[in-house]
Amino acid sequence: NAGVTQTPKFRILKIGQSMTLQCAQDMNHNYMYWYRQDPGMGLKLIYYSVGAGITDKGEVPNGYNVSRSTTEDFPLRLELAAPSQTSVYFCASSNSDRLRGANVLTFGAGSRLTVL
Amino acid sequence: QQPVQSPQAVILREGEDAVINCSSSKALYSVHWYRQKHGEAPVFLMILLKGGEQKGHDKISASFNEKKQQSSLYLTASQLSYSGTYFCGTANYGGSQGNLIFGKGTKLSVKP
Numbered sequence: 001n002a003g004v005t006q007t008p009k010f011r012i013l014k015i016g017q018s019m020t021l022q023c024a025q026d027m028n029h030n031y032m033y034w035y036r037q038d039p040g041m042g043l044k045l046i047y048y049s050v051g052a053g054i055t056d057k058g059e060v061p062n063g064y065n066v067s068r069s070t071t072e073d074f075p076l077r078l079e080l081a082a083p084s085q086t087s088v089y090f091c092a093s094s095n096s097d098r099l100r101g102a103n104v105l106t107f108g109a110g111s112r113l114t115v116l
Numbered sequence: 117q118q119p120v121q122s123p124q125a126v127i128l129r130e131g132e133d134a135v136i137n138c139s140s141s142k143a144l145y146s147v148h149w150y151r152q153k154h155g156e157a158p159v160f161l162m163i164l165l166k167g168g169e170q171k172g173h174d175k176i177s178a179s180f181n182e183k184k185q186q187s188s189l190y191l192t193a194s195q196l197s198y199s200g201t202y203f204c205g206t207a208n209y210g211g212s213q214g215n216l217i218f219g220k221g222t223k224l225s226v227k228p
Binding site for chain 1: 118148150156157158159160163203205215216217218219220221
């Protein structure tokens with residue numbers, strides 16, 4: 001199994017450009033997430049999805065959009081890129097594990113985005 | 117509300133022990149621990165539910181005091197492979213509403 005696959009691994013954008021970060025998982029997980037990681041700040045949740053066709057905002061959704069048309073894919077769209085969006089982006093997925101009470105995350109390898 | 121981790125960083129010699137703490141100002145349903153090596157993705161270590169103590173793998177274990185809204189990660193007889201940044205993630209609810217809020221991380225360096 002590939003697990004969670006993110007593309008691209010690296011990207012440089014100019015201010016005002018748009019782009020889509022791709023995320024795909026092959027574990028048939030219901031839940032998918034996008035986090036961003038800035039140095040010394042931990043991981044911040046941008047958007048999440050509990051199933052195809054259902055998405056919701058996390059802690060830091062401004063400047064981003066998502067869609068979930070299939071169970072496998074959860075792309076993150078950046079509109080009008082700004083320097084503040086320079087970060088490492090991680091996609092993650094999980095199955096709802098009611099016995100454990102919370103969702104255990106499997107992360108992708110990350111996408112490093114620089115906005116100049 | 118982002119949980120608070122302490123210390124921010126710790127340097128150990130091989131074989132030494134370390135404790136990493138995670139505290140929240142809100143009631144917790146569960147606490148996750150993840151480890152991230154430099155340039156890699158975070159990897160799940162263990163999960164603790166209310167009042168539970170669970171041993172993970174190798175010599176890493178953790179506790180969860182729900183009354184104090186705190187969790188601690190214990191690394192005993194540390195190995196070079198333990199180096200990395202440790203994150204706690206807290207969930208205020210279970211199930212589909214249990215999105216994790218991560219702390220800022222604790223950087224652990226194990227020296228020979």
